[in-house]
Structures are given as C-alpha cells and as structure tokens.
Amino acid sequence: MRGSDVPGSQVPARGSMEAMELSHRLISIHNFSEKISERLVHFHVMSLQDCFFLWVGSSASLCSLAVAMCSRFDSMPLSSMILGDKSDTTSSSFAQRLSKRTKKQVFASINIPCNDSQLMLLVEKRIKEEMESFPEKF
Amino acid sequence: MSQHAPPHAPLTRQSPNVMMNTPGMEVKPAVVSKQAEEVIHGVVTQVVCSAFTDHILVVVTQYGKIGTLVSVTPNMVTGDLERPTLTTKVLLGCDEPVVHVCAKNLVSFVSQESKNKPVLLGLALKDKSVDCVTAVKEVIKRCQVW
Secondary structure, eight states: EEEEEEOOOSOOOOOGGSSSOOOOOEEEEEEEEETTTTEEEEEEEEETTTTEEEEESSSOOOOOEEEEEETTTTEEEEEEEEEEEEEOHHHHHHHHHHHHHHHSEEEEEEEEEEEETHHHHHHHHHHHHHHHOOGGGG | OTSSSSSSSSSSGOOOOOOOSSOOOOOOOOOEEEEEEEETTTTTEEEEEOOSSSSSEEESSSSSSSEEEEEEOOOTTOOSSSSOOOOEEESSSSSHHHHHHHHHHHHHHHHHHHHHEEEEEEEHHHHHHHHHHHHHHHHHHOOOOO
16 A cells, blocks of 8 residues: 655555565656756656656646557557647657657657757657666656 | 756756756656555556646556546536536547446546546556445545646
8 A cells, every 4th residue: 555756766665565466567657857959848757568658848738649559560650649639740750659669559748839840859869868778667 | 056057057047946956957847646556356556646737647557558548527617606517538448338437436536626627547447346446546546646
C-alpha cells in the first residue's frame, strides 16, 4: 500500500510487495525540462509495459494526443489522433517516429506552436538525447 | 544563486525559486503526477494521476499498459446549479457498456473535485467486478493531484 509524490526520477521501492511476483514492470515517471530557442520546454514521460506516454509543452495543457504502433503490414508505424485538432499532425508524426525508433506503442502529446519547425527539430533532438541517456525511462 | 546557474544562462530571466541548486537545467516539473499501487483480489493494480491545466489523466492498470482510453467530460450548461452530468466516450479500444460504467464509477468524483475538468482515463482491468472498481477508486483517491 503506497501513495506518494513522484519525484520523477526513480521507480518506486518495492516495500511490502517484495514477495509479489510481478508479471509486468512498474510504471515509471520521468520529468525533464530544457530551454530551447529561448523557450522553456517541459517533458513528461510515463513508461509502462511495452508502451509509453510522452507529453511535451511550455504550459501544462493537454490539447492533443496521438497514438502510434508498429504493425507487421507496414514498415512505418500506424498513427492516429485521439484528442484535439486532427489537422495538426505534429503529435501523430512524433508518435509515429518514436514508435518506429522504440518499437513500442507510443502516446504523444506535443503542446507547442507547430509553426516553428526549428523548435520542433530541437525538441525531437532533445528527446532522442534523453532516450539515449535514460533508455529505461521510455 | 548565481554560482549554481549555468554560465551560458542569462541570469535576469531566471526566477530563483524555480531553479534548484542541482547542475544543469533542473526545473520544477510542469505536470504534477502521483502514483500508487495495491494488490486487489490478488492482482497488482497500478494507478497514476497527472494534472494538466485542461485535463486530468488517470491511468488504472492491471496489465501494466494504458489499455482502453476513455474521455469523461462534464456537460456544462451555463446557469446550471446542479452537478453536471458526464459523457463517456471511448477514444481508443474496446467500446462496450461495461467500460463506460467503470469509467463513470471510477472518475466522476475526479471531475467533480477538480472544478469539472474533463478526465482522460486509461483503463486496463482484469477484474471489472463492483468490489474491484470500489477498491480501485480508493487508490485513485490517494493519488489526488487536482
């Protein structure tokens, strides 16, 4: 039994549940921030069994959400918008690329103005760096 | 404070209370989240609640995955003094009546307590019995981020 603040950097300790056989991994939450093109961008990653949720934004809003997953019919993962403006493909293309990279199901929510393509590239670069440094967090 | 700031960062732009004295760019996370786990009828159940400005995200899982995504949205009518009714919609996954029932039971109170914010629920339950749903609701209460 536990309910605690998540500092974002570690998987919770096992405590009283040590004896329990876990068939799946514990959910891990990872937060980081970076100043990109004079703008503070926050990242929030919730990693689950064979899938993860990635949120990126300057303020804590959840305006769009897309999902992507690999299929055996196509080398490019399938992606679909499940929340927000369907004409804004930022989140779905992000989800698609991250899914291709990780082979996992990816939920992505990108909440920064999409007119700045330079910013988008830097955001994606930052995510890749974090994935290389902390692969267990994704 | 200045000795902790990275040398390239313009000092005037930083508010001291958001900078922590750890190296690099450590800022208070924008998204507040809490998580809990409990064994309900022998099944490990994990709950994560995350607060966004326009949504509360609740993940309830016994499979370790996000599972079915359901949006639970209050029907706001201006001048309505009573509690708003809630609309459930399955955004991804199996759209069957029991999913709507579980979603409404589990997170109606989250929407009400968070000033009628819409709730996004990721639901992956092995056991959808009344007892289990009631127990899961108690775990969600312990992860209050709203």
